[in-house]
Amino acid sequence: MDQVEVFKALSNKTRLQILSWLKDPEVHFPAQALNGYANGVCVGQIHAKSGLTQSTVSEYLSSLQRAGLISSTRVGQWTYYKRNEEAFKALSKLIEADI
Amino acid sequence: MDQVEVFKALSNKTRLQILSWLKDPEVHFPAQALNGYANGVCVGQIHAKSGLTQSTVSEYLSSLQRAGLISSTRVGQWTYYKRNEEAFKALSKLIEADI
């Protein structure tokens, strides 16, 4: 875990908002056809709520993924993103013990 | 606590290093004349270890303080900085529960 990369990823209002949406996808996004919310939420749905362009949202999701905070699954034309809860647990412990 | 401000403050290698030094001041800094390490460590000592200029270090300490992660005490010509451990506990819990 690259600490600086993780904190940079978290240093943006919209990216924090996306993480918060992904915490309760059924509350924040319309039903997913495929496998409920198990794969996460696709880029287009996140884009639709974000108020930013598709390219910006795609870039933001990539940076969150590079930081290890979310993971992606490609299914057909869609890329689904979901939170990596282990990373948040690890970060919480890191701050508690090491930072 | 402004989350974005906190994460920005943590998004820099040198600032993380400073926080780490302040975690064990007696290990990383020569003895303080005044009140042991209870007031923290003065800017000059942090500057001396940092490899950056005095102005940069002063600015970094201000940003950590604005984020609530450290606090300062002025004693004579010196400003002592020390960690605000409650802020780190709160941040750890925030990440565990809310982010």
Added chain:
DNA sequence: TTGGCATATCGAGAATAACCGATATATATT
């Protein structure tokens, strides 16, 4: 294989952060 979506990547402009050197402001000493 052509066309249509969904997503990713590219190139660019504007805003912010990372530094620096120089200078200002406190405080202390003589």
Added chain:
DNA sequence: AATATATATCGGTTATTCTCGATATGCCAA
């Protein structure tokens, strides 16, 4: 009052981030 020391602030340069529009790529359907 004059000088010295510690820290803060200011102005500037360069690097990085934010965000966009345009375009490329990947996958599906006709």
